[in-house]
Amino acid sequence: MQNTQVIVERGGRHGGAALVAGGALIAIAASLPFWGESSWMREFVQIACYFIFAMMWNLMAGYGGMVSIGQQAFFGIGGYVMLALGNFADINPFVAIPIGALVAGLVALPVSYVAFRLQGGYFAIGTWVISEVFRLSISNISAVGGGSGTTLTALRGIEKATRESVTYWMALVCVVASVALVYLFLRSKRGLALLAIRDNEVAAESQGIPVRRMKLAVYAVAAFGAGLAGALYFVGNLRISPDAAFSVNWTAFAIFMVVIGGLGRIEGPLVGAILFWALNKFLSDYGTWYLLGLGMLAILVTIFFKQGLWGYAQSRWGWTLFPTQRRLIENT
C-alpha cells in the first residue's frame, strides 16, 4: 500500500482580490444615500429582495437537492408578520424585519413535517400547495384586509427621506449578511456534508451524515432568508396583499435567476439577479412578450447550457468569488 500525501487547497486565484473589491464596493454602496437619488435606493431594495430570495432558493435546490415551487410561502409570512407587528404591536418595522424572518424560519419546522413526505418533483408541487394554503388563509383574515390587502401604517410618522435611507441600509445589511451566512455555512463542516448529500444521498448517509437533519436545517435557513426578503420588500413597498405576497412569480423569478446565473454556486444568483434587473429595466415594457422570453430563456439554458453563465466562466477561466470548494492536490 502506498500512501499519497495530499493537501487541501481552497480558494481560487482571484479570491483575495475579490474580497478587497467586494469590501470597497460595500463601502461605496453604504454611502449612496448621501449622493444618490432616491429612485436608485428603491430599485436597490427591490433587487436586494429578489437576490436574497434567489440565493435561498439556490441553497435549497443547488446544495440541498430540494427543488421547491413554494418558497413564496415564507416570503409572504415574513411580510405579514412584519406588518402585523408594526401595525398592531407598535414594534418598529425595521426591528420587525428580522423577527418576521425568524418566524418564517420557525414556521418551516412544522411545515417540513408535511412537505418532506414528498420527494423530487412532487416535493416541488406539494410546497406550492402549502403556500396556497397560507395565501387562502390570510385572504380570509379580515384584520389584515382579507384578499385585498392592507397598508403598513406603522411608518407613517417617519419622514420620507429618512425612511428610504434606513430601508436602503437595511437592505444592504441583509444582502451582505445573507451572503456571509450562506458562504460561511457552505465552508463549514456542515457545508461539506451538504455537498455530499447533494452528490449522493445514500452514500452520504452511510458515511454517518444525518441527512434528514441537514435537509431540515437547510429548509429552515432558506425559509428564514425568504422571510427576510419578504419583510424587507414590504417595508419598501408599504402595501401588502395575499396575491402579491404569496405569488408564485417570486419563485419563478428566483428559478430564472439561479438557472441563468448558475445553480449551486453563490455567484450564480448574484449574476442572475444583475441580469434580471437589467432585463427588467429595459424590457419589462413589453409585458407578456418579456415574460414569454424569460420562460424560453430558462428552458434553453436548462437544456443547452446547464451550468449557467457563472458556471461557464468558472470552468473556462477558473473564476471564483466565493471559494467554497476544496481541491485535493498531490503533495510530491
Next chain:
Amino acid sequence: MIETIVQGLLLGGLYTLFALGQSLMFGVMRLTNTAQGDFIVLGAFAAIAGISVLGLPVGWALAAVLPAAFGFGYLLQRYVLNGTLGRDPLPSLVVTFGLSIVIQNLLLELFSADPRSIETGGLASEGFAVTDSFSLGVLPLMILTVAIAATASLQWLFTRTAIGRSFRAVSDDREIAELMGLQSAKVYALATAIAFVLISIAGILQGMRTTVSPADGPLLLLFAFEAVIIGGMGSFWGTLSGAMILGVAQQIGFRADPGWGIWFGHLVFLVVLVVRPQGLFPKTRG
C-alpha cells in the same frame, strides 16, 4: 347533504381527467409536469380557436384537437422533455415550469385575459330533476362517464396490452428494458402522447362546463396533483378515487363558506399526506 356529495362526485369526474395525464407521465418516466394545468387550458383554447377563428363546426374542432394533442405530446417528449430526464428532478421541473410561463403569456397575448367557454348549444344548462330542488346536469354526468371510461381504458392499456407492458417495463427498469430491445425514448414519447390526449379531453370538457382563462393553469395543476397523491401511485382507479375525494371535500367546503372551498380541499390533501403518505389506494406495480 346528499346533493353536496353528488355534486362533489361529478366535480371529481372532471378532476379525474385533469389527473390521469399526470398519473400516466409520472408512472412511466417519473416526470412531474408542472405545466399540466396550462396544457389543459391550452387544449381548451385550441378548440375555441378552431371554432371561432377557423370557423369549424364544434364537433369537427373537438375531433381535430385530439390527434393534434397526440402529435404535440409525442414531439414534446421526444425532442424536449426526454433530454431533461434523470436522477436530478431539477431540469424537467425548470423546463416544464418555463413552458407553463410561456403558455400562459402566449395565450394572454393571443386571447386576452377574458374567460371564454366552448359553445355547447345549451347542453351545459340541461339537467334531470331528481327532486324539486335538486337536478343533475347532463354535461357533468357525461363528464363523469368519460372519466370512468378513460380510467378503465388506461388501466386496460396498462395491464393487458403490449404497449402497457412496455410502459411498465421502462418504468420498472429502463436499462433492462432497453437491453430487451425497447427504445425508451419512443416509449416515453408514446406515454406523453397518450397523456396529452387525456389533457386535451380534460381541457375541452372544462371549457364546455365552465370557462377557461390563460391564468387558470396553476390551480388545475394543483388539483390534478392532489388527486394523484390522495389516490396513491400505481393505479388509475386510485387516481379516480383521489379526484372524487378532492371533489367532495371542495364541495363540502364551498357549502360551508364559498371562501374556504378550495382551502378545505387543500387541507384534506395535507391530512392524507400526513396520515397516509403513500396515498389511500396505492398499488405499486411489482
